[in-house]
Each structure stands twice: as structure tokens, then as C-alpha cells.
Amino acid sequence: MSTKFKRALPRIAYQLRIELQHIEPLIWRRILVPDTIKLAKLDRVVQAAMGWTNSHLHDWHIEQQRYGIPDDEWAGSGDMRDERKFTVGAVLGEQVNEFMYSYDFGDGWDHRITVEERLPIQEGCNDWPMCLAGENACPPEDVGGPPGYMDFLRAMRDPRHEQHAEYWSWWGGPFDPTGFGINAANMAIRKLR
Structure with missing residues (x-):
């Protein structure tokens, strides 16, 4: 059985x-x-x-x-x-x-x-x-944890930020945190x- x-x-x-x-x-x-x-x-x-x-x-x-x-x-x-x-x-x-x-x-x-x-x-x-x-x-993977994510957001929001172009290229364009x-x-x- x-x-x-x-x-x-x-x-x-x-x-x-x-x-x-x-x-x-x-x-x-x-x-x-x-x-x-x-x-x-x-x-x-x-x-x-x-x-x-x-x-x-x-x-x-x-x-x-x-x-x-x-x-x-x-x-x-x-x-x-x-x-x-x-x-x-x-x-x-x-x-x-x-x-x-x-x-x-x-x-x-x-x-x-x-x-x-x-x-x-x-x-x-x-x-x-x-x-x-x-x-x-959701934050991007490998962005550096909460502090890295906050830095990423500051740079993405400000075209004059020294890392704006680098993050823009890394992410592939604009990022909407909302x-x-x-x-x-x-x-x-x-x-x-």
C-alpha cells in the first residue's frame, strides 16, 4: 500500500x-x-x-x-x-x-x-x-547601505553635485525615490x- x-x-x-x-x-x-x-x-x-x-x-x-x-x-x-x-x-x-x-x-x-x-x-x-x-x-543594490543611499539621493537630485553624472550613469538615468x-x-x- x-x-x-x-x-x-x-x-x-x-x-x-x-x-x-x-x-x-x-x-x-x-x-x-x-x-x-x-x-x-x-x-x-x-x-x-x-x-x-x-x-x-x-x-x-x-x-x-x-x-x-x-x-x-x-x-x-x-x-x-x-x-x-x-x-x-x-x-x-x-x-x-x-x-x-x-x-x-x-x-x-x-x-x-x-x-x-x-x-x-x-x-x-x-x-x-x-x-x-x-x-x-527600494534603494539600488550595492549603493552602500543607508548612508550610501542618502548620498546617492543627494547626488541624483543635484545636477551640480560632483557625483551626479557618475551616479546617473551607474543607475542608468533618473531615480524616483517615491x-x-x-x-x-x-x-x-x-x-x-
Whole structure:
């Protein structure tokens, strides 16, 4: 007799607010994710909603535990739990209301994530990851973290700035720091499915 493994059906949708730290004005996103997705998949959803390109390492800090992709060759991953083995529902449950996500350890992009709501699943409505809202553009990759991003914005706004032409060329033209498109965020998330 063969045993068939059934995929767990989601019971709860977590509404999460992601806020990029150390930047003014605030860059934020609101996403909805089912409890059954793994933290590894949540990483990809956060990346897509924010506008990051998944080009660097990341980790999660949830209830005094650290999650990510352990790597024996990387000295900093000894205490890391494998994010591919834990679902969002298992690590957040009913009690966790806030946690941290760090991306690009060199640039140091810290994201505070707040659990805004735990909603019952309505099949076909909220049983897949999606972006619900957000404001302001994601900083460019490799811009130098929050201080580098602020320098980048100053130079891009001022044609007389000594680095204006260099940044303009590096970025490929103008940069709108207020630019956020919910449709583009959801298209990027949909490509993950």
C-alpha cells in the first residue's frame, strides 16, 4: 500500500508590514502570506515586494532564534537554523508580533516586520503570497547601505553635485525615490509561484 503525501492546506494568512530601517522617508510594504510557506520562500516574497534582487545573503531573527541558509564555510552561520525547514506558521504561531530580516550583510539593510493581522484563509482570495500596499522605492543594490543611499539621493537630485553624472550613469538615468508600483511587486511575487 502506497502512502500519498498531501500538501498541508493553509489555515491562516499573516498580514505583515515590512519597514526598511534607518531611511527617511520610510520605505515599507504590506504583504499577505499563508502560514504554510517556508521561511526560504518568505525571503523571496519579501525580496520581490521590496524590489531587492536576491543578490546577497540574508537572515531572520525571530524569538531569539536565527534562521537562514547554514554554510559550514561561513564562520557566521554556526547558530543558524535552516530556513528551508520551517514554515511561517511554525515560527510565528499566535504569539510572535515582530521580528527582523537582514539583507546584504555588507550594506546592512535591516527590515522590521510586524504581524498586523492573522486572518482565516479564504480559498482563492488570500491563500497565496501577495503585496497589498507600500510606499517609496527600494534603494539600488550595492549603493552602500543607508548612508550610501542618502548620498546617492543627494547626488541624483543635484545636477551640480560632483557625483551626479557618475551616479546617473551607474543607475542608468533618473531615480524616483517615491516610485513604488504595487502591480510590479505582485508580478514579481507571482513569478515565484
